[in-house]
Amino acid sequence: MDFHQFKEEVIAHSKEIGIDKIGFASADVFGELKARLKRQQELGYQSGFEKGSVQERTEPGRLLPGAQSIISIALAYPSKMHDAPKSKKGDRRGIFCRASWGQDYHNVLRDRLHRLGAFLQEKFPEVELKTMVDTGELSDRAVAERAGIGFSGKNCAVITPEFGSYVYLGELVTNIPFAPDDPVEDSCGDCNICVDACPTDALVQGGQLNAQRCIAFLTQTKDFLPDEFRTKIGNRLYGCDTCQTVCPKNRKKDFHNHEEFEPDPDVVKPRLTPLLSISNRQFKEKFGFISGSWRGKKPIQRNAILALAHYRDETAIDELIRLMKEDPRPVIRGTAAWGLGKIGNPECFQAIEEAKRLEEDEKVLYEMEKGLQFLEQ
Numbered sequence: 001m002d003f004h005q006f007k008e009e010v011i012a013h014s015k016e017i018g019i020d021k022i023g024f025a026s027a028d029v030f031g032e033l034k035a036r037l038k039r040q041q042e043l044g045y046q047s048g049f050e051k052g053s054v055q056e057r058t059e060p061g062r063l064l065p066g067a068q069s070i071i072s073i074a075l076a077y078p079s080k081m082h083d084a085p086k087s088k089k090g091d092r093r094g095i096f097c098r099a100s101w102g103q104d105y106h107n108v109l110r111d112r113l114h115r116l117g118a119f120l121q122e123k124f125p126e127v128e129l130k131t132m133v134d135t136g137e138l139s140d141r142a143v144a145e146r147a148g149i150g151f152s153g154k155n156c157a158v159i160t161p162e163f164g165s166y167v168y169l170g171e172l173v174t175n176i177p178f179a180p181d182d183p184v185e186d187s188c189g190d191c192n193i194c195v196d197a198c199p200t201d202a203l204v205q206g207g208q209l210n211a212q213r214c215i216a217f218l219t220q221t222k223d224f225l226p227d228e229f230r231t232k233i234g235n236r237l238y239g240c241d242t243c244q245t246v247c248p249k250n251r252k253k254d255f256h257n258h259e260e261f262e263p264d265p266d267v268v269k270p271r272l273t274p275l276l277s278i279s280n281r282q283f284k285e286k287f288g289f290i291s292g293s294w295r296g297k298k299p300i301q302r303n304a305i306l307a308l309a310h311y312r313d314e315t316a317i318d319e320l321i322r323l324m325k326e327d328p329r330p331v332i333r334g335t336a337a338w339g340l341g342k343i344g345n346p347e348c349f350q351a352i353e354e355a356k357r358l359e360e361d362e363k364v365l366y367e368m369e370k371g372l373q374f375l376e377q
């Protein structure tokens with residue numbers, strides 16, 4: 001088989017099935033990444049959502065015996081929303097990050113990878129494949145970098161010359177000896193804008209992320225949010241785009257190539273107060289199809305409470321008091337108590353005092369104490 005010719009056919013087919021960029025990489029061990037992951041582990045910078053051992057994450061041959069190449073694909077997503085509703089006083093709204101706009105990208109990317117895989121199979125029946133998107137063992141970013149999709153920025157995103165960093169990445173490990181592409185020759189240079197703009201100093205030494213400090217990760221946790229970050233998440237309900245939106249390489253990058261990624265403004269920028277009383281069924285109906293709902297409604301509700309506290313939204317006080325007194329989940333009762341303290345009008349403090357007398361959970365009581373401390377500030 002003429003693999004050079006075959007590669008050209010694969011590239012042409014990728015365009016036909018709506019893949020914005022494709023690159024080819026060798027399936028050699030990712031040595032540099034291995035060292036970095038080990039360092040991340042030692043420093044405690046991991047998110048805990050990682051899949052597989054360091055070996056599995058850096059040695060493609062462990063995932064597909066006989067692996068010879070990896071095909072990396074990128075699909076561009078929009079950075080701007082048309083007709084975004086305003087977040088106004090008394091009618092505040094939260095925001096889901098751009099990677100959660102439209103349909104869950106995992107499904108869209110998987111569809112494209114399967115179609116590409118079917119093409120490979122049709123043309124080369126001996127092919128063996130393994131596809132991966134985000135939650136697979138391999139690092140989508142390391143593969144994309146090696147395959148010439150883009151370079152790795154200090155914001156830890158892969159930055160493509162064509163679409164900036166607003167791309168979803170996925171890959172296909174194969175046993176076909178495709179010739180590798182050259183990596184993109186670009187870098188951040190002296191720029192340090194994202195490192196300086198990160199609200200929680202999560203980007204360390206440019207290019208390394210401390211996931212334990214990153215809002216994108218913190219918005220997905222289910223427990224109480226550590227105090228230090230409560231005033232930093234603003235109105236973010238899921239994810240954080242700051243280190244991408246400030247990046248000069250993303251200037252004027254806004255691609256609407258895929259209907260699937262078009263956001264419904266009322267879903268990705270929803271009113272905050274109604275979120276507090278949404279049922280499981282309603283949550284699933286409204287948010288179930290977006291990637292930002294994968295952790296369920298509790299983290300989103302906790303973040304909505306913090307967003308209302310951030311805005312000191314007095315119109316939410318009744319609802320927050322109800323949650324503090326009646327919600328069965330300690331994280332929600334406690335966060336509501338803290339939020340009421342932050343809003344800080346006399347009605348809030350009186351309600352916390354009342355609820356304290358009936359509360360039995362120690363962690364919630366501790367949050368109530370913290371809420372009352374705002375009275376002294």
Ligand code: SF4
Pocket residue numbers: 155197198199200201202203209213214215216240241242243244
């Ligand atoms: S996503 Fe947000 S919190 Fe995380 S590194 Fe970027 S700017 Fe910082």
Ligand code: SF4
Pocket residue numbers: 153154155156187188191192193194195246247248249
């Ligand atoms: S903001 Fe500057 S330093 Fe950060 S990723 Fe973009 S170019 Fe690189």
